[in-house]
Amino acid sequence: MSVCSLHKTQAGSSGLASLTDSSYDRASLLPPLALPEIFMSFAHHEATSPLLYAILQLVLQQDQQLERAMAQVFGAARPAVGLQSQVVWHCGAFLRKLNAYQQLAGADASLADTVALYFAVQQGSGDITARWQQLPPAMQDGCPGWLDQLGHTELGTAWPAEREALAQAAPRFIRVNSLKTNRDALQRALAKGGIQSKAVDGVDSALEITSDGALFQTEPFKLGWFEQQDAGSQLIAAALPVKPGSRVIDACAGAGGKTLALAARMQAKGRLLAMDVEQWKLDNLQQRANRAGAANVETRLISSSKTIKRLAGKADFVLLDVPCSGSGVLRRNPDAKWRSPMRLTELRLLQQDILQRYCKMLCVGGELVYATCSIFPSENRAQIDAFLSSRPDFQLLSEQNISPAATGFDGFYAAHLRRISELS
Numbered sequence: 001m002s003v004c005s006l007h008k009t010q011a012g013s014s015g016l017a018s019l020t021d022s023s024y025d026r027a028s029l030l031p032p033l034a035l036p037e038i039f040m041s042f043a044h045h046e047a048t049s050p051l052l053y054a055i056l057q058l059v060l061q062q063d064q065q066l067e068r069a070m071a072q073v074f075g076a077a078r079p080a081v082g083l084q085s086q087v088v089w090h091c092g093a094f095l096r097k098l099n100a101y102q103q104l105a106g107a108d109a110s111l112a113d114t115v116a117l118y119f120a121v122q123q124g125s126g127d128i129t130a131r132w133q134q135l136p137p138a139m140q141d142g143c144p145g146w147l148d149q150l151g152h153t154e155l156g157t158a159w160p161a162e163r164e165a166l167a168q169a170a171p172r173f174i175r176v177n178s179l180k181t182n183r184d185a186l187q188r189a190l191a192k193g194g195i196q197s198k199a200v201d202g203v204d205s206a207l208e209i210t211s212d213g214a215l216f217q218t219e220p221f222k223l224g225w226f227e228q229q230d231a232g233s234q235l236i237a238a239a240l241p242v243k244p245g246s247r248v249i250d251a252c253a254g255a256g257g258k259t260l261a262l263a264a265r266m267q268a269k270g271r272l273l274a275m276d277v278e279q280w281k282l283d284n285l286q287q288r289a290n291r292a293g294a295a296n297v298e299t300r301l302i303s304s305s306k307t308i309k310r311l312a313g314k315a316d317f318v319l320l321d322v323p324c325s326g327s328g329v330l331r332r333n334p335d336a337k338w339r340s341p342m343r344l345t346e347l348r349l350l351q352q353d354i355l356q357r358y359c360k361m362l363c364v365g366g367e368l369v370y371a372t373c374s375i376f377p378s379e380n381r382a383q384i385d386a387f388l389s390s391r392p393d394f395q396l397l398s399e400q401n402i403s404p405a406a407t408g409f410d411g412f413y414a415a416h417l418r419r420i421s422e423l424s
Helices: 022-028 036-043 048-061 066-077 081-096 098-105 111-123 128-133 145-166 183-192 231-238 257-265 279-292 305-309 334-338 344-361 381-390
Strands: 172-176 197-200 203-209 226-228 247-250 271-276 297-301 315-321 362-372 394-402 412-419
Touching: 048 066, 048 081, 048 111, 066 081, 081 098, 081 111, 081 334, 098 111, 098 128, 098 334, 111 128, 172 231, 172 257, 183 197, 183 203, 203 231, 226 257, 231 257, 231 394, 231 412, 247 257, 257 271, 257 279, 257 297, 257 315, 271 279, 279 297, 305 344, 315 344, 344 362, 344 381, 362 381, 381 394, 381 412
Parallel strands: 247 271, 247 315, 271 297, 315 362
Antiparallel strands: 172 203, 172 226, 197 203, 362 412, 394 412
């Protein structure tokens, strides 16, 4: 569950968020490109542009989250599936490098100007490619100054490669639902519907979708044969060694992707309690569980601290997919970069609080996975070290750092712990 604490950005006269950063003084010396001919590029996208523009207005001028803005526009316009897919792709591509497009368009450029410039960059029009190469590397990667500074502080020399990876479009992965099918059968069924896929090395449950198509209108989806889930996220769910018949708690279940992965590995046998602080997420999760055939999933709202206390010592396995900065999934949520900086101090306090309180649900001998969708050590191993220093009843068994740069997956962290005694 990724929570990025964000504030509304102030909009300039153009309506776009003001992204000028003193870190990029060299870029600010570049003169804006002449725009009249660039609008020819805009004109070549007559079907895409109005929808893209409407979504970006909601995101950049009304501070809506990207996913919600797309749902609103698509719900009103009802575009064909193919057109909708194109718009989704362009929304992500534009927002991942928004500051670079704004810089090339000029400080006084309107949103329409900047969108037109974006299309021109996509086509490699005129001298835009040369101008692009004059931008600082961080701006070419669509990285605001505050995030670049934070990344260097957290990751040092490893940051530029991660920054570049997070600037790319995310691959599309699905998880095979082993409760209903297997990977080969799913691949064949998708291929019959015109959807091409390939196996993912190192992630037995994953397929990468390699073609366009209405994935969620296919018969396999309607039958509950798969869920859309990043391959890295699938590895995190697999880090908790659940078994059929286990007592398992997913204490920060959110949308339920990892819950359903755990249910499949349990063969829908045993008890899997999915918990969250928001009831609507649990309602959606239950619908997904029903479609997936995950009959052992039970949802429960965390209404107060008593909800956790009542479960003390009840679980064989606990997954804590805690709220985090979401730094590992920024390519999927690019609008998060253009709001206020991540409030890491508050998030780290929350993460440690969840670890300290929720670990008590685990029985002695039970195992826990602490997970984030962050690539920042201060949210990951540093939190485990702090936890272990105050909890001698736990030991660290293993950990995983899933790097976008190294794997092509989203960025995640998982620490696998065992409770070895009662705390004296």
